[in-house]
Amino acid sequence: MLDLQQLQTFRVVALTNSFNRAAAELGYSQPSVTFHIQSLERELGATLFTRHRLSRGATLTEAGRHALAFADKLFGLVQEAKATLGHERTEVG
Amino acid sequence: MLDLQQLQTFRVVALTNSFNRAAAELGYSQPSVTFHIQSLERELGATLFTRHRLSRGATLTEAGRHALAFADKLFGLVQEAKATLGHERTEVG
């Protein structure tokens, strides 16, 4: 089953173009970020990032760009739902 | 963070009007269903079901009806995303 926490990790990696920077930003270890992305790729049946090395980071694949658009819509929907249900918390997730 | 597995449990409870029937249908124990619904209610900040006893089951509250509409939209979006990403699996989740 799709995991929203992994999807959030995916968004941060996409934003930073780096597993390491995403890890720092999210307060996870780098291997946890790797695990999140690998799980998500398995779940969605698509490779989301092209992994580079030596300071070039990771960049979205075509499937990754589709997935990012989907993630944005999905978290928007979640925010909307929480607002409708009168919940006061505002962070995504 | 919202858990899609709990949201799916919620849908089945809403459909069957019963924690016990939902448990049977999903292959969970009844306490697990209780736990899913309680977590979800805490996460969303709203009571989703009115609990009855003695064969009368559980019925959606007003917030629960909103949440169900949201869940339907959300799982539809997930299905769409998986289709777009060329994934062949069809079950929700």
Add this chain to the structure above:
DNA sequence: TAAAAATACTCCATAGGTATTTTAT
């Protein structure tokens, strides 16, 4: 040889189960 991701492994938090209790009619 250096920067970044992947792998190996360990551990503990929590999701899930069984047994029991509570509630309401």
Add this chain to the structure above:
DNA sequence: ATAAAATACCTATGGAGTATTTTTA
């Protein structure tokens, strides 16, 4: 008394961490 949900408690799985290795420019 009975049907159904809640609670108590225990266990095992897997998510998260640290240490290390691999990769490639």
